[in-house]
Amino acid sequence: MVNLGVDGIMLLSAFCFLCRISAGSIWLGLLIAMLVGLIMGLMMSFVSVTLKAQQGISGIGLQMFGLGMSSLLFKVTVGTD
Numbered sequence: 001m002v003n004l005g006v007d008g009i010m011l012l013s014a015f016c017f018l019c020r021i022s023a024g025s026i027w028l029g030l031l032i033a034m035l036v037g038l039i040m041g042l043m044m045s046f047v048s049v050t051l052k053a054q055q056g057i058s059g060i061g062l063q064m065f066g067l068g069m070s071s072l073l074f075k076v077t078v079g080t081d
Contacts, residue, residue: 002055002056002059003041003044003055003059004055004056004059004060004062004063005040005044005058005059005060005061005062005063005065005066006059006063007063007066007067008040008062008063008064008065008066008067008070009036009037009040009041009044009062009066010037010066011066011067011070012036012037012040012066012069012070013033013034013036013037013040014033014070015070015073015074016029016032016033016036017029017030017032017033019077020032020033040062040066043062044058044059044062047061047062
């Protein structure tokens with residue numbers, strides 16, 4: 001299985017980790033980042049294995065989802081354009 005969405009997974013996990021560190025809990029941030037990575041990895045495997053979609057297309061979709069969601073959440077949290 002080729003996971004082309006690993007960049008999106010890392011972006012969203014890193015964003016969740018940094019948000020929790022700014023709140024003051026490094027361990028909770030690490031746990032939330034791991035859970036987000038796990039959920040997105042399960043999404044990739046569900047789409048590729050269960051729904052039998054092409055791995056390249058679903059990986060690129062997951063990468064775009066992670067990139068878009070992390071940038072949207074950053075804009076909402078920080079409040080910049």
